[in-house]
Amino acid sequence: MGNAFACMPRKEQRAAAAVSRSKRMGSARSARGGPKLTPAEEELLHRQALAMAIHQHLDAGGSMSRRIDAGASLSRRMAPGSTSSRRRGDLPDSVTNAKAAQIVLENLETKKIVLVHGEGFGAWCWYKTISHLEEAGLEPVALDLTGSGIDHTDTNSIATLADYSKPLIDYLDKLPEDEKVILVGHSCGGASVSYALEHCPKNISKAVFLTxxxxxxxxxxxxxxxxxxxSADVFLQESQFLVYGNGKDKPPTGLMFDKQQIKGLYFNQTPSKDMALAAVSMRPIPLAPIMEKLSLTPENYGTVRRYFIQTLDDHMLSPDAQEKLVRENPPDGIFKIKGGDHCPFFSKPQSLNKILLEIAQIQAPAALLPGKASSAQEAAVEKS
Structure with a gap:
């Protein structure tokens, strides 16, 4: 239920979701690791994704028609010279966005990449990324979290992060014992990825946090x-973006920005056709999961390698906020996308693809490989 793409037969995935064009492109394109699409191919891919999204939207009962009065202005954040609106081309790149080398599939720890969408989105938002990764020979899987995409759960009924992340945890629990995946989480989907790292670390090779x-x-x-x-307390008292699904006399259950604010926050560099796709596909954001404190331990969460991808023209999570994240919770690697907004799978799909391919090729340290032990572990065994 939670998987918008994997739940369909393979042939139908390619036709309806436009996530694979190997029959039209030929094997030569796959060998090159995902070259740039022609305008005609890009347009066809988008039309197919838009058609599927509209169909899903109608099946879900037109969830995007639910709007709230969002009169509060975000002009403070969008004003020229503000922290959120500044271009951050002056930031040093820990890892550059240079052209990725050809990928050698035999050297990968895993070819399976699980894509976890952010708040309000669904598996549909990864349609370009899925296409690029498949052309490179990888096996992407995009999931719908609870109440997202084509999962018809009422977002007002989602009470915990565990409820929200259940499709991801169920997917990981069903993997063979010796199979691992790379998790990629976007925006608030990073919380679901962190939750998975704590509860299913043995199934995860790497975790990628995309802004x-x-x-x-x-x-x-x-x-x-x-x-x-x-702050959360002020936001819950004063915000006009809140949804009261259980009545005004009850605590808020969701969050929804209006169309213009979504455009300014998420899509300031996104093509208009992808904004049209989002307009018929985004759903209210369940509030409880993003207000829940996570319990993360070194024994579980701390055993999986983490990578962070920063977007330098992001209005939703400013470059300064992203810098603070990686400074306070250092990952194993940092990548940066210049000119990328909060949704680089729309605004910078080629750059995102190159980085994901590069991360997929990073080998585990010898101490983490099966049958290997660190010198400290070996010493502990000898002493025992």
Whole structure:
């Protein structure tokens, strides 16, 4: 239920979701690791994705028609010279976005990449990324979290991060014991990835946080955005973006920005056709999961390698906020996308693809490989 793409037969995936064009492109394109599409191919791919999204939207009962009065202005954040609106081309790149080398599939720890969408999105948002990764010979899987995409769960009924992340945990639990995947989480999907690292670390080879909520132990996903949206207490009291699905006399259950604010926050560099796709596909954001504090331990969460991808023209999670995240919870590697907004799978799909291919090729340290032990572990065994 939670998988918008994997739940369909392979042939139908390619036709309806436009996630594979190997029959049209030929094997030569796959060998080159995903070359740039022609305008005609890009247009066809987008039309197929848009058609599927509209169909899913109608099946879900037109969830995007639910709007709230969002009169509060975000002009403070969008004003020229503000922290969130500044271009950050002056930031040093820990890892450059140079052209990726040809990928050698035999050298990969795993070819399976699980894509976890952010708040309000669904598996549909990864349609370009899925196409590029498949052309490179990898096996991407995009999931719908609870109440997202074509999962018809009422977002107002989602009470915990565990509820919200259940499709991801169920997927990982069903993997063969010796199979691992790479998780990629976007925005608040980073909280679901962190939750999975704590509960299913043995199934995860690497975790990639794409301008995402890479929280620390005891931190809430919302805290990552507190500088942008004010403190949680003030936000819950004053925000006009809140959805009261159980009545005004009950605590808020969701969050939804209006169309213009979504455009300014998420899509400031995104092509208009992808904004049209989002307009018929995005759903209200369940509030409880992003207000929940995570419990993360070194024994579980701390055993998986983490990588963070920064986007340098991001209005939703500013470059300064992203820098703070990686400074306070250092990952194993940092990558940066210049000119990318909060949704680089739309605005910079080629750059994102190159980085994901590069991360996929990073080998585990010898101490983490099966049958290997670190010198400290070996010493401990000898002493025992």
């Amino acid at each position: 995402a909520t890479m929280v620390k132990d005891g931190q809430r996903p919302f805290d990552v955005f507190s500088e942008e949206l004010r």
